[in-house]
Amino acid sequence: MLLLVAAIALVVWLLVRLTLRRLDGGxxxxxxxxxxxxxxxxxxxxxxxxxxxx
Numbered sequence: 001m002l003l004l005v006a007a008i009a010l011v012v013w014l015l016v017r018l019t020l021r022r023l024d025g026g027x028x029x030x031x032x033x034x035x036x037x038x039x040x041x042x043x044x045x046x047x048x049x050x051x052x053x054x
Contacts, residue, residue, distance in 0.1 A: 036042045
């Protein structure tokens with residue numbers, strides 16, 4: 001009996017999650033965070049020498 005209740009709860013949870021994702025426009029994934037060593041603009045800036053007067 002407990003297994004049946006757990007299975008029904010799982011199905012309901014999945015349906016609610018899919019419904020909310022569709023209402024949200026499908027944007028369920030978060031933007032990817034890029035570390036500074038993977039950022040081409042950051043790496044390009046390392047090649048520039050800093051001005052000693054700054």
